[in-house]
Amino acid sequence: MSSQEQKTQAEAWFRTLRDQICVAFEAIEDALQGTAHAGLPAGRFERTPWTRDNDAGAERSRPILKGGGEISILRGRVFEKVGVNISTVYGTFSEEFRKQIPGAVETGTFWASGISLVAHMRNPHVPAVHMNTRHIVTGKSWFGGGADLTPMFFGTPQSEDDKRVFHDALRAACDRHGPDYYARFSKWCDEYFFLPHRNEARGVGGIFYDYLENDWDADFAFTRDVGMAFLDIYPRIVRAHMEKEWTPSDRAHQLARRGRYVEFNLLYDRGTTFGLKTGGNTEAILMSMPPEVTWA
Amino acid sequence: MSSQEQKTQAEAWFRTLRDQICVAFEAIEDALQGTAHAGLPAGRFERTPWTRDNDAGAERSRPILKGGGEISILRGRVFEKVGVNISTVYGTFSEEFRKQIPGAVETGTFWASGISLVAHMRNPHVPAVHMNTRHIVTGKSWFGGGADLTPMFFGTPQSEDDKRVFHDALRAACDRHGPDYYARFSKWCDEYFFLPHRNEARGVGGIFYDYLENDWDADFAFTRDVGMAFLDIYPRIVRAHMEKEWTPSDRAHQLARRGRYVEFNLLYDRGTTFGLKTGGNTEAILMSMPPEVTWA
Numbered sequence: 112m113s114s115q116e117q118k119t120q121a122e123a124w125f126r127t128l129r130d131q132i133c134v135a136f137e138a139i140e141d142a143l144q145g146t147a148h149a150g151l152p153a154g155r156f157e158r159t160p161w162t163r164d165n166d167a168g169a170e171r172s173r174p175i176l177k178g179g180g181e182i183s184i185l186r187g188r189v190f191e192k193v194g195v196n197i198s199t200v201y202g203t204f205s206e207e208f209r210k211q212i213p214g215a216v217e218t219g220t221f222w223a224s225g226i227s228l229v230a231h232m233r234n235p236h237v238p239a240v241h242m243n244t245r246h247i248v249t250g251k252s253w254f255g256g257g258a259d260l261t262p263m264f265f266g267t268p269q270s271e272d273d274k275r276v277f278h279d280a281l282r283a284a285c286d287r288h289g290p291d292y293y294a295r296f297s298k299w300c301d302e303y304f305f306l307p308h309r310n311e312a313r314g315v316g317g318i319f320y321d322y323l324e325n326d327w328d329a330d331f332a333f334t335r336d337v338g339m340a341f342l343d344i345y346p347r348i349v350r351a352h353m354e355k356e357w358t359p360s361d362r363a364h365q366l367a368r369r370g371r372y373v374e375f376n377l378l379y380d381r382g383t384t385f386g387l388k389t390g391g392n393t394e395a396i397l398m399s400m401p402p403e404v405t406w407a
Numbered sequence: 408m409s410s411q412e413q414k415t416q417a418e419a420w421f422r423t424l425r426d427q428i429c430v431a432f433e434a435i436e437d438a439l440q441g442t443a444h445a446g447l448p449a450g451r452f453e454r455t456p457w458t459r460d461n462d463a464g465a466e467r468s469r470p471i472l473k474g475g476g477e478i479s480i481l482r483g484r485v486f487e488k489v490g491v492n493i494s495t496v497y498g499t500f501s502e503e504f505r506k507q508i509p510g511a512v513e514t515g516t517f518w519a520s521g522i523s524l525v526a527h528m529r530n531p532h533v534p535a536v537h538m539n540t541r542h543i544v545t546g547k548s549w550f551g552g553g554a555d556l557t558p559m560f561f562g563t564p565q566s567e568d569d570k571r572v573f574h575d576a577l578r579a580a581c582d583r584h585g586p587d588y589y590a591r592f593s594k595w596c597d598e599y600f601f602l603p604h605r606n607e608a609r610g611v612g613g614i615f616y617d618y619l620e621n622d623w624d625a626d627f628a629f630t631r632d633v634g635m636a637f638l639d640i641y642p643r644i645v646r647a648h649m650e651k652e653w654t655p656s657d658r659a660h661q662l663a664r665r666g667r668y669v670e671f672n673l674l675y676d677r678g679t680t681f682g683l684k685t686g687g688n689t690e691a692i693l694m695s696m697p698p699e700v701t702w703a
Binding site for chain 1: 605700
């Protein structure tokens with residue numbers, strides 16, 4: 112398959128996965144019964160396309176960046192705010208960034224397509240979640256991504272159950288593609304989603320992988336399976352807890368835990384900090400910010 | 408004066424200034440009349456001393472850091488959350504950080520004392536504010552600091568008035584010490600407190616200075632004058648607006664603007680990111696986070 116065909120296939124997959132996730136999440140919005148927010152209307156995604164043609168990169172040490180994407184946001188009664196972005200961008204990195212990107216030293220050109228999702232839930236008993244998969248082409252070509260779960264309460268029987276089923280689903284996807292994938296990628300996830308200044312994990316993990324360039328077809332198949340595993344397991348976790356009662360104190364705890372999410376994303380998350388510092392779409396990147404947050 | 412005497416004097420000054428600011432702010436809490444929150448009790452500072460003896464720095468590429476400080480926080484009816492920190496720490500930078508700090512390349516030892524203040528106000532018509540001054544000794548010895556004002560509404564007659572009186576006060580302090588100080592330091596402030604990913608200023612500026620090492624006595628006198636200028640002008644701005652009425656929509660705007668404050672501090676602020684990544688006191692550093700924040 113030509114490189115162009117690979118790009119076209121990957122981009123089409125991220126769009127298909129986005130469509131399936133949006134359908135699944137809207138069905139959850141429809142299904143809610145019997146809690147405080149069941150009286151609200153079921154949420155629907157609003158989709159905003161964007162394009163970028165930043166050819167004035169040199170001035171601010173920014174890369175040349177072209178392409179675009181679609182931001183889909185739902186503010187509902189189960190999902191307080193969930194954003195699902197797809198984008199396909201390409202261009203040339205500034206000198207400053209070439210050294211940081213595999214395969215970019217020589218020409219600095221890149222092409223990147225992916226899907227990125229962050230969900231902040233109304234019910235404090237429903238974990239927040241993040242999922243992202245991407246295909247990057249420079250002088251090299253690789254896939255990366257992962258998914259991680261962030262319960263608001265740690266170390267409870269529920270969070271242990273949620274952790275188990277979430278990891279089981281991702282482990283099954285991993286095991287179909289590489290005997291060491293789950294061990295490597297779940298460890299990578301734990302290391303990546305860690306807040307050193309708090310000495311705290313962001314959540315209960317999942318998987319994180321990057322620079323996967325064994326074999327394009329196999330890597331793409333794995334990346335599709337990660338997306339499908341997420342699409343299967345997260346809605347089940349949401350449905351299991353979305354009708355549980357919660358107290359104002361649970362809500363206060365949730366808002367404070369969201370502060371940790373903000374700290375991680377703005378201080379450490381490579382996608383966020385790199386995106387913001389290289390002229391990416393600010394609204395799309397900061398779609399991950401929680402709708403309401405407190406700090407003590 | 409010996410270097411030790413200089414350190415002792417600087418540290419004593421930061422404590423004195425802290426004490427005076429706390430008295431002035433508690434007097435404001437007492438003075439509030441006639442608005443929604445006048446029924447709340449007048450806020451009082453709570454003071455928490457801390458010490459640090461992190462001698463295991465090598466493991467995590469962190470510096471050896473010793474010393475301590477005092478966090479003073481008031482959660483009141485005018486000041487929704489204001490933190491005033493003083494600290495004096497010393498130690499040895501890890502190899503990684505020595506190159507980033509003037510005078511630290513050779514031995515890596517440092518001593519740093521300072522005061523840092525961030526105020527988030529209940530009334531959206533009262534600007535938020537930040538003030539920090541510090542004395543640093545490595546192989547070199549210098550003062551740094553500044554103060555900047557962040558109205559929640561930009562470009563209004565009130566924000567223009569507040570900007571003018573705030574800048575006038577700092578200009579007067581600058582003019583007593585160097586004919587070019589105000590021009591240089593207000594420009595530096597505008598450049599520093601800028602969010603490139605939003606293409607937005609954080610607020611209406613003020614002054615920012617660093618690496619000031621002309622003459623110890625003169626630099627210390629200037630640093631004291633910056634503190635005194637702040638102590639004079641910010642309470643006047645607060646008192647001028649703290650009894651104004653506001654609407655739920657004003658409040659919503661304020662909470663969204665605070666998101667920009669979080670973005671700046673976690674993405675760009677050198678003190679915050681450097682402090683968190685070098686093993687500083689997380690609670691003291693993140694005292695600057697607003698109590699309640701929203702993102703669209």
